[in-house]
Amino acid sequence: MYVNGLDQTVDIRGPESLLDVLRDDLALPGSKNACEQGECGSCSVVLDGDVVCACLVMAVDAHGSTVRTVEGYADNDVLHPVQMALLEGGGVQCGFCTPGFVVAAAELFDVNPTPSTDEIREALAGNVCRCTGYGAILRGLEELADRNRREPAP
Amino acid sequence: MDCDWPHDLDAALSALADDPDAMLLAGGTDVMVEVNAGHANPEHVIALRRIDALRGWNGHRIGAGVTYTEMERGPYPALAQLARTVGSPQIRNAGTIGGNLGTASPAGDTLPFLAALDAEVELHSARKGVRTMRWDGFLVGVKQNARRSDEIIAAVRLPGGIPERQEFGKIGVRNAMVISMVSACVMRDGEHGTRVALGAVGPTPIRARRAEEMISTEPNPSEAALGEFVRLVREEVRPISDHRGTEAYRRHASGVLARRLLERCLAP
Numbered sequence: 057m058y059v060n061g062l063d064q065t066v067d068i069r070g071p072e073s074l075l076d077v078l079r080d081d082l083a084l085p086g087s088k089n090a091c092e093q094g095e096c097g098s099c100s101v102v103l104d105g106d107v108v109c110a111c112l113v114m115a116v117d118a119h120g121s122t123v124r125t126v127e128g129y130a131d132n133d134v135l136h137p138v139q140m141a142l143l144e145g146g147g148v149q150c151g152f153c154t155p156g157f158v159v160a161a162a163e164l165f166d167v168n169p170t171p172s173t174d175e176i177r178e179a180l181a182g183n184v185c186r187c188t189g190y191g192a193i194l195r196g197l198e199e200l201a202d203r204n205r206r207e208p209a210p
Numbered sequence: 211m212d213c214d215w216p217h218d219l220d221a222a223l224s225a226l227a228d229d230p231d232a233m234l235l236a237g238g239t240d241v242m243v244e245v246n247a248g249h250a251n252p253e254h255v256i257a258l259r260r261i262d263a264l265r266g267w268n269g270h271r272i273g274a275g276v277t278y279t280e281m282e283r284g285p286y287p288a289l290a291q292l293a294r295t296v297g298s299p300q301i302r303n304a305g306t307i308g309g310n311l312g313t314a315s316p317a318g319d320t321l322p323f324l325a326a327l328d329a330e331v332e333l334h335s336a337r338k339g340v341r342t343m344r345w346d347g348f349l350v351g352v353k354q355n356a357r358r359s360d361e362i363i364a365a366v367r368l369p370g371g372i373p374e375r376q377e378f379g380k381i382g383v384r385n386a387m388v389i390s391m392v393s394a395c396v397m398r399d400g401e402h403g404t405r406v407a408l409g410a411v412g413p414t415p416i417r418a419r420r421a422e423e424m425i426s427t428e429p430n431p432s433e434a435a436l437g438e439f440v441r442l443v444r445e446e447v448r449p450i451s452d453h454r455g456t457e458a459y460r461r462h463a464s465g466v467l468a469r470r471l472l473e474r475c476l477a478p
Contacts, residue, residue, distance in 0.1 A: 071245045092246040106303035112242040116213040117257045181386040182298020
């Protein structure tokens with residue numbers, strides 16, 4: 057599979073999840089393991105262009121696929137705009153849910169740089185924050201959308 | 211564990227014919243919950259995601275691999291409504307209509323829509339070819355369907371005569387990420403009458419046929435007719451009490467939800 061732009065080969069013996077393979081075999085622990093039933097979104101990754109819960113993808117079904125994890129958004133020290141927005145808006149408390157929020161929000165903003173509040177809420181409906189820090193997360197992303205409206209990308 | 215990644219349906223059917231115990235994997239959103247909990251440990255998986263023949267729409271034929279995200283953008287209003295209530299964007303990007311039929315949960319959210327339209331399930335087998343079964347022949351019990359072990363669910367066919375006005379609703383404890391305690395699909399127009407199907411209030415979806423017949427003869431239902439409609443719906447459902455809700459609540463809510471959806475169908 058192609059993970060964050062790198063061709064990776066993994067020997068998979070059973071029906072374990074893509075999440076387990078990312079974390080245990082590929083040393084990519086950004087995607088978090090919490091509910092293991094698709095309820096919390098903390099393992100969100102992009103599989104062949106779609107945001108999915110890595111805990112609900114059988115790893116063998118990622119054979120030949122393209123995977124982007126939270127580790128694949130920053131360009132060295134330059135954060136993705138969504139990561140900057142969460143940082144500047146205080147949208148991080150304990151940080152456990154943050155990778156999932158980054159992936160879900162980045163996929164929204166990369167397609168639609170100026171989402172409405174409703175569109176942000178809907179895109180993040182599958183991501184649960186155990187600190188219940190939703191206000192700061194939403195405000196940070198709304199601020200990013202506002203900024204994109206004021207200063208459209210060339 | 212062995213795995214096949216067929217790119218066409220014939221290859222998948224042939225792999226399944228060689229090993230009818232193989233697990234068929236579509237979106238994985240049900241299967242992996244079982245795997246993660248240690249309740250499933252397949253020895254052979256046939257992954258269906260790469261088969262183009264399972265993917266698109268073709269008129270009233272919906273490929274089994276069509277995802278909820280695709281249903282949200284499709285031509286049927288009630289199917290789009292129900293797809294938008296399933297899980298989260300992450301789940302909707304993975305879960306498929308064929309998977310919903312394969313799992314055959316009483317709370318499967320596509321099932322009331324399929325029941326309301328008397329949809330047919332298209333099953334393919336390497337040796338026996340293609341057969342279709344109506345939804346009520348296919349869904350036989352709680353998480354049980356009539357798929358034979360050498361068959362793959364390839365598509366759902368919707369018969370002609372689809373009512374224009376169609377509404378779906380469900381009741382649960384939250385707006386997102388919730389499994390239906392009661393779900394309902396109501397369709398109505400002058401030509402095709404009224405269809406009422408309810409989910410999660412019986413082992414398989416329930417068509418409230420007496421309620422349908424009664425209300426179909428009322429062009430502009432009076433308050434008394436609507437009251438009778440609600441009473442009949444509550445008589446026809448067969449809910450149980452479980453960790454999500456009580457039998458009494460589900461029966462009550464079935465009537466409320468069916469009436470609310472009917473009134474939306476009747477609205478100008």
